[in-house]
Amino acid sequence: MSKENTQFAILGLLTIGCQTGYSIKQTMDGSLNHFWKISYGQIYPTLKNLVDSGYASVQDTSQEGKPDKKEYHITAKGKAALKEWLQDPILDVATDKNELLLKLFFSRHQDSAQTMELLDSYKEKLTIRHGTFQAISNRINENCTQDADAPYWLMTLDYGLCTTKAAIDWCEKTKIKLQSKER
Known part of the structure; x- marks a missing residue:
């Protein structure tokens, strides 16, 4: 950072x-x-x-x-x-460290059931985060409509909502791929 x-x-x-x-x-x-x-x-x-x-x-x-x-x-x-x-222009796209992706990258070295558990746990945390972002968005929409910064706050929250939803969807697709690999 x-x-x-x-x-x-x-x-x-x-x-x-x-x-x-x-x-x-x-x-x-x-x-x-x-x-x-x-x-x-x-x-x-x-x-x-x-x-x-x-x-x-x-x-x-x-x-x-x-x-x-x-x-x-x-x-x-x-x-x-x-x-x-x-x-100033944005010169670089940030790279986030993601422990789940790191573990998934090496997951052939563990039982797929454990990998599934990791994905389920990660999805659960993402779902909680998504709910938190939605609650913040609701509060801003209810209480801050006159604040000149509110539209920009909502735009950043929308990014969080969209990326979190995409990650939840990715978890589901990855679990399906893992299950089909095991068959």
Whole structure:
């Protein structure tokens, strides 16, 4: 995962009202996690770098009975950098690591029943993921219709829904191929 792209993911989150490391992580886990993952260990150093680069500003906000909270805001320079990055062409198609595919590649070395179990388990997880994406889509459609970002959020969710559905279908077809190979 590109460190530079993570910087732009965080700049983008600053534009939608995420102003603390905690809110960035919460939004990341609830919305972007199906295509971009960031740990707390990445968030805070990246925020510091964004401030040091002039892409973000930081303000300490006092809280009653708690330590001060750091709130981050995107600067004009940060907005310009984000806009420039958004316009850059995509140079490569990402390659995902997929443990199931790796195991399937070498599955002639195990009983086909075990391979079937792997496919069933994977399909079950995909079905849960698909349901999660559908629930998020429903929430956005019900609660965020006035938000200017909502159509773009739905487009990324649609990608997740489509690719997850395709993977579920692939599991079924692969199981059929495995079964016919055994006959």
